[in-house]
Amino acid sequence: MRDQICPNYDVCKLVTTEGFSGNEVRRQAYLTDFCHASESKWSNCSRYVTKKALNFCPDFVLPDTAMTLDEIIDKFDELNQ
Ligand code: SF4
Structure with a gap:
């Protein structure tokens, strides 16, 4: 069902x-475990959380990336200097 899919x-x-x-x-596996799963799954995807907070998500962030938003911003800045 479409309402189960990540926005x-x-x-x-x-x-x-x-x-x-x-x-x-x-x-x-990510598509099955996060994107096509219920809201309780995709709402915990690191890419979803990052995009919601920053309005974009760097390519190095994957659904199970265990980095804080600050760490993601620091790494993004480092890669784009
Ligand atoms: S934000 Fe996460 S759950 Fe949503 S489509 Fe992208 S990878 Fe899938």
Whole structure:
């Protein structure tokens, strides 16, 4: 059902870009475990949480990335200096 799918589904690069997470099997597992799962799952996806807070999500953030928002911002700044 569409209401079970993450609201970012149509624009999230993990969904729209094959091999985005570097491994297609892993990407499919993320789709099943987060993107197509219930709100309790996708609302805890690190990409969802990051986009909600910052209005964008760097490519290095994956659904199970265990970094704080501050750490994500610091890494993004480091990569873009
Ligand atoms: S990776 Fe996360 S933010 Fe992107 S569509 Fe899946 S659940 Fe949503």
